[in-house]
Amino acid sequence: MALVTGAARGIGKGIATSLLRAGWSVVIADIDELAGQAAAEELARLGVVEFVTLDVSDEAAVIRCLERIEEDFGQLDGLVNNAGIADPDSGPLEQLTLEAWNRWLTTSLTGSFLVSKHALRLLRESGGAIVNIASTRALQSEANTxxxxxxxxxxxxxTHAMAVxxxxxxxxxxxxxxWIDTRPPALQASDPxxxxxxxxxxxxxVGQPEDIGALVSFLLSPEAGFITGQNLVADGGMTRQMLYAE
Known part of the structure; x- marks a missing residue:
């Protein structure tokens, strides 16, 4: 079974969908309880899925989440650290507060560390794998991000430090x-x-959440057994093009 954090919507939900279709049982963890429960109810038609309310920056909550997984499933085969603040715009650097800076880093980076740390025992027992969801913004930037x-x-x-x-x-x-269009399908259709x-x-x-889900599903599978420590870019080739405004 797999744990996917930040999976109530968007890319995380797409990853959970792909894993369920590949035969995994999935625990959806998200700080948004209403959206998380709705996602779990929607995806239950695809397989075994549970929802756990989780703030990944709260170590005690992370420990409780992993204890529940062990109690309900007895094992953990895959971890997807997807939770993070989706909006990349933090405003002008001189106006970026320490509180806001810490919120971005705590959710995405520290949260991934905490969940990974407390999942290690179960992952070692199963010979499992971890996938961290980063961004092409780790490689290139817009202003104020x-x-x-x-x-x-x-x-x-x-990622590469943990792999070693x-x-x-x-x-x-x-x-x-x-660029992944994470809007609901109805909105994508009405506002293309x-x-x-x-x-x-x-x-x-432009990409869809399931494009990322398919890649994550492969990386967690035995077929990817010779791949570790890598950052795989899934962007439709956008970062390989030299684009100039005319």
Missing amino acids: EAYAASKGGLVAL SLGPDIRVNAVSPG LRALDHEQHSVGR
Whole structure:
């Protein structure tokens, strides 16, 4: 079974969906209880899914979550550290408060450390794997995104450090999504993106949460047994194009 943090919506929900379709049992963990419960009820048609309310920055809550997983499932085979603050815009650097800076880093980076730390015993017992969800913003930036970029860049570095420390028992990889349209399907249909948005991608379209879910599902599987310590960019080729305004 797999634990996916921040899975009430967006990329996390897409990852949970892909894992369920691949035959995994999934625990959805999210700080948003109402959205998390709704996601679990919706996805229950695909397989065994549970919801746990979790603030990944609260170590006591993380410990309780892992204890519940052990009690309910008896094992943990995969961990996906996806929880984070989705909005990358932290405003001008001179106006970025220490409190806001810490909130970005604590949720994405420290939260991933805490959940990984307390999942290790179960993952070692199962020979499991970890996938951290970083971002192409760890590699390139827009203005006023320092806190978000730092949290995701730290997550990429944490990934290869953990892979070296935890191998050969546990594999650890990161996925860096590019532009993923995380809006509900109905909203995507009623308010479609521009043709230009899709044309900026070598594959001809903006990504969907399930694109990331498919890659995560592979990385957690035995078929990826020779892959660890890597950051796999899934962005439709967007970061490989040199784009200049005309």
